[in-house]
Amino acid sequence: MTKRSRSEPTGEDLLATRRKLPIWSARRALLREVAAAETLILTGETGSGKSTQVPQFLHAAGYTEAGAVGITQPRRVAAVSLARRVAAEQACPVGSLVGYAVRFDESFDRRPPKRGGTAIKFVTDGMLLREAASDPLLSAYSALIVDEAHERSLASDVVLALLKSAQARRRSANGGGAGPLKLVVMSATLEVDTFCAFFDGAPAVLHAAEPCEDYLEAVVTTVLQIHQLEPAGDY
């Protein structure tokens, strides 16, 4: 039997932490909004739990029965780190229910989720572009979440264009039976109107935007996130 180190959080600790995230209390409303729209633009305070929780909400709501839920990240370190965190929250090893694919490194199970494959997959924008080159319908996915879309990198802008076209094809007879493709674009408020217009008037929702009560704690959380998720250096 493996011994748990003192600092390693238990499943209950992680669930308690998840429940305290601002996005947790918005989950029912969010799932209703996702169900009602093919594309949803979601904004929320930084650290509110969008990247870690939204994919888990979609999984718990049954979206992964029809295919994986993919989440794109601009950077490799963030994709791997978030996959590890979400795997811990789901109490599974990375590469099983929760996995990732970034350039030069991947850990996921290729089988469809309903046959035991990876259901929640973190990928870089660049990796999703590669996948779209061989399967423009992105038929392995039932839903895709584009995170940090406000960064407007070339790769994430191209991803959005490809996703719009994949949605249109999957809506039509050219969809090859892949079914509809849900899309959640997560962005800072700055770019919301641009994304709503690009997705033909897609609704935008703002969750977890209450001003924080403890600024010091918010600052420490943000600094720790930057330390854990961003590569070394000024950028």
Ligand SMILES: Nc1ncnc2c1ncn2[C@@H]1O[C@H](COP(=O)(O)OP(=O)(O)OP(=O)(O)O)[C@@H](O)[C@H]1O
């Ligand atoms: N790799 C990680 N390791 C440990 N804890 C993490 C990790 N990633 C996230 N967390 C925890 O989950 C919380 C929510 O983070 P998450 O990335 O889901 O928020 P977010 O709303 O997407 O923030 P941002 O807009 O800054 O990306 C963090 O405050 C932190 O406590």
